[in-house]
Amino acid sequence: MSAQREMKEKNPWHTPVTIIFTVIGVIAIVALVTVAVLQNRPLPQKYKYGIVLDAGSSHTALYIYEWPAEKDNNTGRVEQTHSCKVKGPGISSYASVPRKAGESLSECMQEARQRVPEKRHSETPLYLGATAGMRLLNLENSLASDKVFQAVEEALQKFPFSFQGARILSGQEEGAFGWVTVNYLDDRLKQSLETRGALDLGGASTQISFVSDDFDGSESPDNGVAFRLYGNDYNLYTHSFLCYGKDQALRMTLAKQTQSGPVSISDPCFNPGYIETKNYSIVYDSPCVSNMKPQGAPATFTHTGKGNFSQCQEVVKRNFNFKQCKYSQCSFNGVFQPRLQGPFGAFSAYYFVMNFLNLADTSIPLEAVTEKLSRYCATPWNQIKQQHPGVKLKYLAEYCFSGTYIITLLTEGYNFTSQNYPNIKFIKKIKGSDAGWTLGYMLNLTNMIPAEAPDSPPLPHAGYVSIVTVIAILLFVLFILSLRPLWPRCSKQPQII
Ligand SMILES: Nc1ccn([C@@H]2O[C@H](COP(=O)(O)OP(=O)(O)OP(=O)(O)O)[C@@H](O)[C@H]2O)c(=O)n1
Ligand SMILES: [Ca+2]
Structure with a gap:
């Protein structure tokens, strides 16, 4: 009698039992894993x-x-x-x-x-x-x-x-929501990472917002915005300078050069060869300059360019008042500003202008930036027009002024130096969304950023499914091993019939 037959006779039911248990076990595992996957499958998205x-x-x-x-x-x-x-x-x-x-x-x-x-x-x-x-x-x-x-x-x-x-929006809101947008899109708020300051340059105002260890809001409460986001407290410093957007700053710079009501000016902030007749009434038609309008000026003046960066910077600087500061430190016009800290994102006109001038890369040293800007300003207007046929003439004419204004605002106004200038990143979009106050504004009004960190499942979906699968397979293997006494004994001896 063969060994096999001998065994079958000893345990006549062992093979079917093993097969049945194995089949049930496999079905149970497949069912368990399928249910786990289906139950936790992300539902079709609704937006x-x-x-x-x-x-x-x-x-x-x-x-x-x-x-x-x-x-x-x-x-x-x-x-x-x-x-x-x-x-x-x-x-x-x-x-x-x-x-x-x-x-x-x-x-x-x-x-x-x-x-x-x-x-x-x-x-x-x-x-x-x-x-x-x-x-x-x-x-x-x-x-x-x-x-x-x-x-x-x-x-x-x-x-x-x-x-x-x-x-x-108030200036504080505009600055603070710009900061929220940048840090939300960067995912810095939920992950409690160091935040990024926000620099926004518009046409009529400009905002600076950042978190500084020096600032708790006590020295200048008007510049403080306190947030609690995802369980973290932020004391944000923010200030908006009305009239210091680039269009109004240009008006102020023109006003500085037309104080005596001349019939023509030679402007270092415009390219040589630029010539345009401008109306006094239009240049001075803004509360930023209306009180500076010269008495008895003619109706128009001839605005010509002479393209000189350092002279332009001198005129631009005259828009900033560095004299009085009743705080421990100020940016300009007697406005408190704590020590600059951390990385910064500069968007809107900061980006448009610096990108146009090929200066958006802040690894270019500040000295090289001013060098390039000097060369750009000194380029004849005709040549500039030829080189950029697709660009709106109004924008094109103003890039020498705008570049000079941006560098002056950052270095003289906000006190950026060659050391921390590379901390600024000129940006337009972050992960497909425009940098600006709008997203932060909507997130706030729809209560979409909670004050406390939301509870999240301990494991991501994929991790959960993997663990369930591994444990199920392990249990199955253990189960099969537990049936070992019922296994047919294998014999390597040749079968004797
Ligand atoms: N490709 C572009 C687009 C815009 N601008 C200029 O950039 C400035 C600011 O634009 P923006 O940030 O859109 O300002 P606003 O939001 O309109 O102004 P504010 O925020 O001050 O209300 C304007 O002078 C505009 O002429 C530019 O130089 N190049
Ligand atoms: Ca704006």
């Missing part, structure tokens, strides 16, 4: 949307944001999916025809209506925030600014979104 209109001094832009409907609270999840630049100037330029301020928005709003899925329209919040252009108009003529807002609100209410109002 929510938010729309913010940035009514700046020079133009209005519309941004659409999108985030997964189930996870409003998770950082880094809100993304900009679309932006639309409104044709024409900023809404404050429509002071004499407010109706047109509203009408100007309709093209971008129609785009938004198409981009946001129809079934989400009614629940999609729509905000309009106006910055320094409307701040200035409000100072100059508050009735006119009210009328612009009325026209804009009427136009926006015609769209199917959930309109949440149009208002002027």
Whole structure:
């Protein structure tokens, strides 16, 4: 009798039992893993949307944001999916025809209506925030600014979104929300990393915001914004300089050069060969310079360029007052500023200008930047026009001034040095979303950044599935081993029949 037969006779049921247990075991494991995977599979995504209109001094832009409907609270999840630049100037330029301020928005709003899925329209919040252009108009003529807002609100209410109002942001809000945007997109808030300061240069105002160990808000409470985000406390320093956006700074610089009401000026901030007739009434038509308008000046002056960086820097510097400072330290105009700290992101006109001048790379030493800028300013206007046929002449004419202004503002104004200049990064977008105050503004108004860190599952989905699978296989192996006494005994002896 063979050994096999002998065994079968001893345990006549052992083979079917082993087979049955094995099959049940395999089925159980497959079922367990399948249930675990299916139960924890990410559900098909549904999205929510938010729309913010940035009514700046020079133009209005519309941004659409999108985030997964189930996870409003998770950082880094809100993304900009679309932006639309409104044709024409900023809404404050429509002071004499407010109706047109509203009408100007309709093209971008129609785009938004198409981009946001129809079934989400009614629940999609729509905000309009106006910055320094409307701040200035409000100072100059508050009735006119009210009328612009009325026209804009009427136009926006015609769209199917959930309109949440149009208002002027304070300088602090503009600075602080720019900082929130940059650090949210960088994922620095949730991960409790060192934050990045925000530098925003607009047409009519400019903002600086950063966290400094020196600053707890006590020395100058107006410059402090306290946040509690994801369980961390931040004492943010922020300041907005009205009139120090690049368009208003240019007006101030022109005003400095036309104090005596001359018929012509030779401007070091414009390229040699540049010549343009300008109206006194237009240059001085802003609260930033209106009190400097020379008496008895002619109607126009001839504005010619002489392209000299260092002379331009001297004129630009005259816009900053370094004399009085009642605090431990100041930037300029008697404004408190703590010690600069950490990395910085510089966006809006900082980026447009430095990118145009091929100076967006801050590993270029500051000395080389001024050298390049000097050469750019000294380049004849005709040559500049030939080299950049696609660029708007208004922008093109101003790059020598703008570059000089930016370097002067950063070094003389904010006290950046050759050592910490490389800490600045000129940026336009972070992970596909524009750097600016709009995202931070929406995150705040929709309560999308919690004060406390949200609870998250201890394991990510993939980790969970892997562990369940490994444990199931381990249990199965142990189970099979436990049946060992029932295994057929293997014999290497030749079978004897
Ligand atoms: N490609 C571009 C686009 C814009 N600009 C200039 O950059 C400046 C600022 O633009 P922006 O940041 O859009 O300013 P606003 O938001 O309109 O102004 P504010 O924030 O002061 O209200 C303006 O002088 C504009 O002419 C530029 O030089 N090059
Ligand atoms: Ca702006």
